């Protein structure tokens with residue numbers, strides 16, 4: 374057996390010592406861990422408890438917030454109901470059923486008839502509940518209407534996809550006043566700027582095109598009043614907004630077709646509370662809108678090119694060169710062109726530094742303006758042509774006025790146009806009988822409308838101004854309200870021997886100070902005085918043709934000048950005659966909607 378040497382003893386004791394040290398260290402470590410575990414459990418529990426309480430607090434706060442909001446909304450709704458119910462009108466359930474029936478027919482004149490009946494029963498202000506949160510207030514007193522137009526600037530913003538597709542989200546026509554204000558101002562400057570001469574010359578240019586239909590062989594050809602007027606107003610408005618190249622633009626025909634097709638469809642699709650994206654009809658409508666926007670870009674690009682490369686004279690040859698030589702439409706640069714054209718075309722629309730519009734906005738607003746302007750003017754012009762074909766005696770007066778004013782000058786000058794009051798009266802009378810809008814809409818979104826201490830229209834209620842009802846009011850227009858009588862817009866006068874003519878107002882709303890008529894009693898002609906103006910015609914508060922107040926039509930002067938110029942140039946050369954095959958039965962005219970039985974007529978050159 375080996376003896377333990379002092380050296381090995383030393384080694385063993387070192388080893389034992391290190392083992393002991395190691396054991397002690399691991400024990401200390403374990404002790405520490407145990408200690409840590411016993412310390413962290415309440416902390417985690419505390420954290421968990423804390424998070425739970427926080428979540429509950431947040432939930433409570435959310436609940437309180439939502440309840441407060443709901444209560445506030447409910448209180449607002451209650452106030453809305455209380456204020457709404459203070460206004461006279463039928464109880465809630467009756468109009469609801471009635472409205473559903475009306476919206477099914479989709480006919481605005483039905484609703485006008487309904488409102489007219491309510492006004493008879495309840496007076497000049499009537500409220501109709503269209504739903505628990507939808508209140509419509511109709512007003513048919515012209516003094517109150519003036520007040521409403523002055524006080525309420527908004528329209529209920531349209532959120533329907535069908536409208537947005539056609540006009541864009543920010544269109545001037547469907548926005549609140551805050552959004553529309555700057556655009557109104559800019560468009561007003563463009564339309565009422567120095568364009569009267571241009572407008573007049575383009576109108577004459579367009580009227581010359583009608584000659585194509587009256588060349589020998591085609592003379593006496595049956596035309597459609599609506600189609601002819603539509604084409605004329607489309608060409609003039611297009612040339613004003615997009616420049617001369619519009620008149621020779623190869624895609625103009627397609628654009629015209631699309632514009633009027635969209636105008637027929639837009640109301641139909643906007644009636645759906647939930648847009649039926651899945652239907653083929655809606656898909657087609659969407660494609661039409663997109664194509665129309667594409668065409669707006671195309672014409673803007675073309676005008677830009679013509680302005681830069683071809684100077685001011687636009688010829689078909691140059692247009693062809695443009696389409697053949699520069700395929701900008703396939704290179705995707707059209708947007709750039711369009712944006713530049715926007716700057717040029719609508720530069721003057723920019724109000725100071727704060728008006729910034731992107732290309733999309735411009736396209737949509739140009740399309741909206743074309744849409745609204747063409748539709749309204751085409752309807753009125755079409756009616757004038759049809760009515761004059763039906764009333765040859767009135768047409769004779771028009772011819773006489775044109776001959777008298779123009780004195781053989783051909784075509785009529787801009788000064789001549791300003792003197793044609795009888796023609797203007799015809800335009801107003803046609804629009805009175807068949808207004809372009811049956812109802813005007815107003816709304817005060819953020820404040821109640823206090824019309825008198827006892828009459829308060831709550832904020833958010835839709836205020837309807839029933840144009841059709843006003844236009845057919847016997848109290849305002851007399852017992853011949855259903856007759857086509859342009860003289861009602863003019864004042865009759867009698868001349869006593871050698872003395873100046875004295876004027877009598879036929880219409881209680883006409884301003885007796887500014888008569889301006891070439892026709893006297895017994896058809897005697899009065900001398901035409903250049904100082905006289907048509908203000909009395911246009912300022913008749915009962916005729917809501919162009920609306921009024923801060924949302925009135927910006928194109929009023931433009932439209933009247935364009936329509937008078939076109940009609941004067943046309944009637945200087947032609948007579949319109951009722952198409953023999955479809956002679957309209959005058960008794961058949963629908964009393965309320967005044968739908969004309971036939972719009973077919975023939976153009977016969979006048980012998981001068």
Ligand code: HEM
Nearest residue numbers: 545546746749750813918919920921924925926927928932
């Ligand atoms: C005979 C032709 C026209 C008629 C009967 C007509 C009628 C109207 C009516 C009733 C309104 C609504 C007014 C209101 O709510 O108080 C309106 C608005 C408007 N019109 Fe015309 N209009 C005609 C032509 C034009 C033309 C040619 C243009 C432009 C080129 C035009 C531009 C506008 C604009 C921009 C608005 C919207 C104003 C806004 O909402 O603030 N109108 N028009």
